[in-house]
Amino acid sequence: MAAHLNLLTDVEGVAVGHSTDLALGSGVTVIVFDEPAVASGTVLGGAPGGRDTALLDPAMTVGTVDALVLSGGSAFGLDAAGGVQAGLREIGRGLKVGDALVPIVPQAILFDLINGGNKDWGLHSPYRDLGYAAFKAASKGSFALGTTGAGTGATTATVKGGLGSASAVSSKGYRIAAIVAVNALGSATIGDGPHFWAAPFEESGEFGGLGMPQAIDSRLRLKGTNITATTIGAVVTDAQLTKAEAHRLSICAHDGLARALLPTHLPLDGDTVFAASTAKHPREDMPSFIELCHLATIVMARAIARGVYEATALPIEGAQAAWRDRFSGFSRP
Template identity: 80%
Template structure:
């Protein structure tokens, strides 16, 4: 296997692509599977936005997906899945219904309409074309983090949000990784300082190596009391999972979200985590599943901190400052 990049693409058979528009202040991230992947997901925020998320329930018939899409644009961004479906249809991908193939592309969106970008797009939103572009850009190997793709216009209570990713390997050799677009009502950092709530899980100084502060400030910090937010992401493993087991993996991803953001899962958050298995490696025991859930929690928390750490401010007047703007020397 190739060396780990600490990214979602460490999972064999997974490609990631971005469409980024800094003037719009928004973007789309495509997560594409070489072959249909067993998938599920959970929504724990009170104000979610998504497409084809109901089919991810373990009781529903379709068990596998061709891709996931994460997008800005709030409800307008739901057009991105249509663009990705168009690209997948060109490739002959999709769930077969007689002679017809229907690409299965569950989507989650985040609210980034108030970040100062130019949202005067006219009659039709740009997200269908951006979804298509993100699919066409999807590739193996390294991909950008921070103010890119679905993380382009993301914000949090304290610093500019962004897109992060992280990966890990289980004791059985199974790989698990997360990608998250961090657009939280709450904060990924502790108090007014540079330290991250996810610090106990950090690996190789991936978000600054600052550790925990001498004391912690638990006071609630929100970017607003009436503006919807949403942190969205996906956890993927190469271990063989059933749809019900993938559902459990998505819940473990939410555990990581709650460890990296304070507060989380609020009435105006739409926090959504997808999960998928490429089934490249056999797994059939409970112990390995429990370890994968443990690691899903950790990689999701790390990905969230990396999304903030790697972000840069949007090039618009009044844009929220990034962590690196406030701490150019690393905190």
């Protein structure tokens, strides 16, 4: 079994790449599969943006994908999937239709257009090139978290958002992991303090080991009612799944959003989660799938907290402070 990195790349057959533009205040993250992966997804936010997400419905014909893309840039960011498709086409990947190859690359985007970055990019947005660069950077080892890739321009109601990941192993030995760009309209932290809503699920102090506060402040905290947001991510497992099971797994991963962000799935969020199976290991019994659904919730919650914990403020005047700017000296009582 591969080394445990507590990242999406703990799942065999998965590579992750980022492209980051700090001046733009945005970026792209790509998940590339060695072989076409069974995939589905669920959109529960009220203001989503995506590309080729309809084909992920279990009733649709195409059952596998070559890659998944998470991107900033709102609707402009949807160009990123084209860059990833170009990279896949270069290496001969894609669904064969007659003599043509069509790389299947669903994508979700988040809104980071008014975070202070320079969005004066001229006629064409930079996201196609950012998508291609992220594809070329994809690797199976360790990758950066925080203010990188799709998490570059992410924010939350209280502190800077970011790109997070976490993994787990089921009792049957199946691996499952999450990756997420946290750009929530709500907050990953409790009240005005440093504690994370995901604290009950933390492992090995991965986001500070602070536990829960003595009192819970659950009052509503938002970026602002006219600011669109979106938390986007994916869960991937090496257990063999059907497309319908992948769809169910994506729903359970959304429960991780509900456990790590308050509130979530709002009218101005576009919360979207993909789920995929590399099918490296056969799975037949229902109890093992139920455990994967449970773990999908847990790894997504942990990944969200890690994304915020690892973030750094953008090098832009007036940028939102990061968790580490405000709470780096805080220790558990």
